[in-house]
Amino acid sequence: MTRNDLILRPITGRDELALFTRLSYVLDEELEDDLAAGRRRPEWLWVALHDDKLLARVAWWCRVGDDSPFLLDVFDLADSADRVDVGERLLRAAMAEVVPAGTRPPEYGRFIPPDWRDDEVSRRVVEDRMAVLERTGARLFVERLRLEWRPGTPIPEPSGRLTFRPFRDTEEVLELMTRAMDGTLDAHSRDDLTRMPAREAAIRHYDDELAHYRSPRDWWRVATLPDGEPVGFVTPARNDYNAVIGYLAVLPEHRGNGYIDEILAEGTRILAARDVPRIRAATDLGNVPMAKAFGRLGYVNFERAITMTWE
Structure with missing residues (x-):
């Protein structure tokens, strides 16, 4: 030809x-x-x-x-x-x-x-x-797991270790996102941090993704200890196509205590209560703690995704 x-x-x-x-x-x-x-x-x-x-x-x-x-x-x-x-x-x-x-x-x-x-x-x-x-001129940037929770999959009852409440305002969302950047295993966030401060990276992530969800922001939850101290957060939501666990994080000083399972269960519980046909989520292949948490809650790895970028 x-x-x-x-x-x-x-x-x-x-x-x-x-x-x-x-x-x-x-x-x-x-x-x-x-x-x-x-x-x-x-x-x-x-x-x-x-x-x-x-x-x-x-x-x-x-x-x-x-x-x-x-x-x-x-x-x-x-x-x-x-x-x-x-x-x-x-x-x-x-x-x-x-x-x-x-x-x-x-x-x-x-x-x-x-x-x-x-x-x-x-x-x-x-x-x-x-x-x-x-x-x-493109290069492989990251490979990700695409995950799905399906109706009928059991969700553990709350343990009582954490309390959940809505975010107070956008400033609190950005503050906790900024704090969660410290030690993150997410490839996009790590790349952003090589080029901008954590606060700017949080704003960029918020503007690019969270601000475009079609669901009410009062679905989002801050996880706190009984005294009110935040330990993490989750943003259950709907995008243009599916119910999703959009962003889930445990703050650096509270990692390693098993809170990730309870925060994920709360986000899943909020969406499951709305009779959604499925809940989608994704995490980097290298983010082993997050991937294991999804697996423990019964999320199925139904696909992977590759991302390539140009310099």
């Missing part, structure tokens, strides 16, 4: 979603609603075509109200001998038009099977896409 044989272009609109979804991925069922809500735009969904055959596709996502893409979350290659080369050509062409000049490209995120390294087909799919992104 010559360079002139390949057509690289964005889709024209929702009328071409059938073309775009000739290759498949778990997010396909959300594309139409995302376009309608403004979380995606047709000019951010690109295809590589040869004789009307879809060889590759790429798409970006944003939060409602944003003017620029926040995440590269769809990137698929048809099975062909030159798939990596085709993918690179598509990604470079699309990035040149979608990513504002002079800015760092948005992160790439991909959901993958939990056993992807042990399955030959899954491994090739993941590694092909990583190879394309590496050619454009």
Whole structure:
């Protein structure tokens, strides 16, 4: 195939979603609603075509109200001998038009099977896409566990060691988030701390994620000792797609006392009481204490996710 044989272009609109979804991925069922809500735009969904055959596709996502893409979350290659080369050509062409000049490209995120390294087909799919992104200057940033609590899974009764209350105000949210940054095992937070103070990193995390939840903030809970001293917090919430445990932390001076299990149980209890079909959560593969806490409460590791970034 010559360079002139390949057509690289964005889709024209929702009328071409059938073309775009000739290759498949778990997010396909959300594309139409995302376009309608403004979380995606047709000019951010690109295809590589040869004789009307879809060889590759790429798409970006944003939060409602944003003017620029926040995440590269769809990137698929048809099975062909030159798939990596085709993918690179598509990604470079699309990035040149979608990513504002002079800015760092948005992160790439991909959901993958939990056993992807042990399955030959899954491994090739993941590694092909990583190879394309590496050619454009990206690197693997973190691998994460995607977790799910399902109705009927038992939730332990409160032990009485902790008391839970709503946050008083946004300032208290930011104060406790800032304190929780000390010794964090979260890769994104650790990276932020290399470039900014803990308070600024907390504000950034709040603005990028917590501020966009669709549920009431009075679901969020501060965990305290009987004398009122905070030991941690949790933000059970709804995002655009699921009920989630958004942020969970134990403050540094209280780590190692088993409080993480009780705080997670409280957040799960709040969402389960609303008859949600599932509760989603995620944590870095390297955050072993957090991963073990989810496992003890019956959360299932149904997927993993990889994140790649550009310098």
